[in-house]
Amino acid sequence: MIGLSSITSLLRPTASPFASSSRFTLPLSHSLTPRSASSPQFVQIQQVRHRGQLAPRRTKFKKSAKGAPGGGSLKGTTLHHGTYGIRACSSVRISAAQLTSCQMAVRRRIKSVKGAQLYLRVFPDIPVCVKGNEQRMGKGKGSFEYWSCRVSPGKVIFEIGGGGIRAEIAKAALKLAQTRLPLQTEFITNETGPRLGRFSSASLRPPPSARPIPAKLVELDAKDEGGARDTVFKREEEDVQRLAQELEGLSVDAGKKEAAKGIDA
Incomplete structure (x- = not known):
């Protein structure tokens, strides 16, 4: 004769292993345990994710490739919240x-x-x-x-x-x-x-194309030239021109010093 507990267990819906709530079940490797000594059938015991546990609330796929952690990026290498x-x-x-x-x-x-x-x-x-x-x-x-x-x-x-x-x-x-x-x-x-x-x-900085663009500069560029990409290219050209002017000024100063030294001599 079927007992009341077995009927309620059949009517109770099972939770999905990747539900969208803050408390859901996770699969375990050792998940088969006997129900009782009288009934040798096995039931699946699943781990419950609580709010303080480090696990995603929902995932698109049940399994994932192993992958390999890469490198060569400045993103996330400095402090943002603490000291x-x-x-x-x-x-x-x-x-x-x-x-x-x-x-x-x-x-x-x-x-x-x-x-x-x-x-x-x-x-x-x-x-x-x-x-x-x-x-x-x-x-x-x-x-x-x-x-x-x-x-x-x-x-x-x-x-x-x-x-x-x-x-x-x-x-x-x-x-x-x-x-x-x-x-x-x-x-x-x-x-x-x-x-x-x-x-x-401390001299490491992201490339110019990855730097944030001021909002006012973006608005002006959108009116005149039509996009933030042109603004980035313009800023790169200005940096190159400024560097070229500094180099020219250094060469002129060096020539003046040599000429003055020759006259004094």
């Missing part, structure tokens, strides 16, 4: 569990400083699928294992700011995160310049 932070010196894939462990350790350390906040600049939104050892080739990609994110060289991972936190306390707190990350990182401040791969310098 102190750490950034990566190499490319690696960081899991959600590692980021959560770093968050808990840093927040516990800066808890005594009123107003201090921790900012996370990366987010684990890439599903990692793992197959068991000694498996034959083919037969699919494998089951979902954990969420991860790709970090390229120079990418800022954590930032600390607010509350007038001192550099000693921020460095000690971020040191706890550095020991929990599977890569080499460096401590940076607002005065630290951007990083391009292995090179870090």
Whole structure:
């Protein structure tokens, strides 16, 4: 005879593994457990995503390619929210569990400083699928294992700011995160310049085409020439002309000095 609990379990709709709400289920690798000792049937137990867990609320695809974190970009290599932070010196894939462990350790350390906040600049939104050892080739990609994110060289991972936190306390707190990350990182401040791969310098700047264009300049150019692209090209030409004039002035001054020296002699 069918019991009331089994009827309600059949009528209850199952949650999708990638729902749009703030609380949904995630697949587990060990998801088959016996229902009870009397019934040997197996049911699927799924992990529930809570609000504080690092996992995307919705994804377009259930599985993703492994990919490789690249480099050679100045984007995201400087501080934006806080006054102190750490950034990566190499490319690696960081899991959600590692980021959560770093968050808990840093927040516990800066808890005594009123107003201090921790900012996370990366987010684990890439599903990692793992197959068991000694498996034959083919037969699919494998089951979902954990969420991860790709970090390229120079990418800022954590930032600390607010509350007038001192550099000693921020460095000690971020040191706890550095020991929990599977890569080499460096401590940076607002005065630290951007990083391009292995090179870090304050003279590194994005190309002229990537710089923001003032709103007034865009409006004037849209009326006269018809686009912001022409404005960028005009600004590049002005920079080249200004540099050429400076070089000409240096050559003329050098010639005058040599002539004056010859007359005095």
